[in-house]
């Protein structure tokens with residue numbers, strides 16, 4: 001047991017209590033952020049004359065050494081310490097003696113952990129955004145190559161109207177694009193520095209919180225020290241965005257699973273992204289898509305857990321908040337893994353265009369267009385709907401599709417039909433005459449693809465400052 005605080009205690013902590021309380025097994029994940037935060041803090045203490053220049057330089061240099069040794073695997077983050085903060089401070093004191101003992105001047109673990117978690121999450125916001133961008137690029141490639149690949153569009157999982165593969169996957173493009181916008185919003189809202197909030201009421205040292213914030217790439221300091229140490233809203237927003245990403249991935253996975261089924265055969269998942277059965281030799285299972293769908297529940301669980309943990313916490317810091325870490329780390333890692341794997345699966349997946357087109361041609365996906373034809377020839381829509389309904393019934397009875405009927409057969413049901421009906425209900429017309437922006441018609445799709453290409457050529461992350469190499473140089 002290695003603790004920072006034994007002074008006012010007369011007894012050793014019970015070992016079980018110690019284990020229950022300790023967080024090093026998971027907060028070691030942000031060892032780097034903890035040390036970066038300490039470097040910024042010490043540089044500020046030096047600038048303010050709270051530490052001498054010598055003390056500042058010695059501490060900064062030693063933290064750099066500790067960081068390098070940890071990264072190179074030469075120094076192990078030992079679980080004998082209560083948390084990562086204690087590990088860093090104790091190691092520093094080991095090496096620097098009394099000077100090391102000054103690191104924690106004007107700081108509490110409450111504002112320290114608030115900072116570390118924020119720095120770590122901020123980095124993950126960028127990492128998830130980057131993975132989403134790669135996924136969007138993969139989707140855009142499919143769109144560009146398939147503006148003329150017909151497939152059935154569904155409602156109620158029943159064939160409805162024909163669309164194209166470009167149009168169908170284009171819907172997912174919009175979803176993941178909105179997910180990126182959410183991440184950008186979260187980044188801007190969370191990007192304020194809690195360090196300097198102290199335990200809850202700030203400190204009497206003349207800290208320069210603006211300076212610390214600037215060193216760490218924040219827009220500025222948080223404006224209420226009690227809120228600074230106890231705000232976890234940004235994590236809830238982050239987990240909500242992660243849940244929405246998973247919901248989108250899960251819907252897409254569900255479609256891939258259906259498309260990959262023996263009945264549909266719209267796609268073939270690459271061998272590298274499929275698995276076999278231990279008993280049934282013929283099987284090639286869409287496990288990746290199923291796992292992505294399955295892991296969605298786990299990420300929702302993290303959001304629900306944190307919302308529930310936070311709801312009863314009075315101001316300011318309470319130990320309950322330690323619970324924010326494991327579930328957030330798990331959600332981040334899960335989402336990153338799912339996006340990366342899903343992107344790989346998509347990039348290697350084969351689309352059976354013939355099967356998709358054949359499927360689009362049967363199932364009366366052109367019934368609406370047949371009714372529209374009648375409307376264009378003066379039949380009120382409600383009557384046209386009834387006429388085409390009767391045609392569908394006739395076709396079902398004969399086991400044919402509308403295109404297979406002769407003009408005579410059609411005329412028997414409505415004399416309005418003429419030879420040009422066949423062109424009017426052809427797949428090409430049904431899709432490519434739908435030209436309002438957002439519709440599947442090829443010309444409309446091409447306009448959208450150009451807009452999305454332009455969107456992907458810019459990245460909001462390029463505007464962020466490179467605080468890290470400046471701080472660490």
Ligand code: ARG
Pocket residue numbers: 023027083109110113317319321322323
């Ligand atoms: N491990 C703690 C956490 O994750 C760090 C803050 C500890 N502060 C305290 N007053 N015990 O929240």
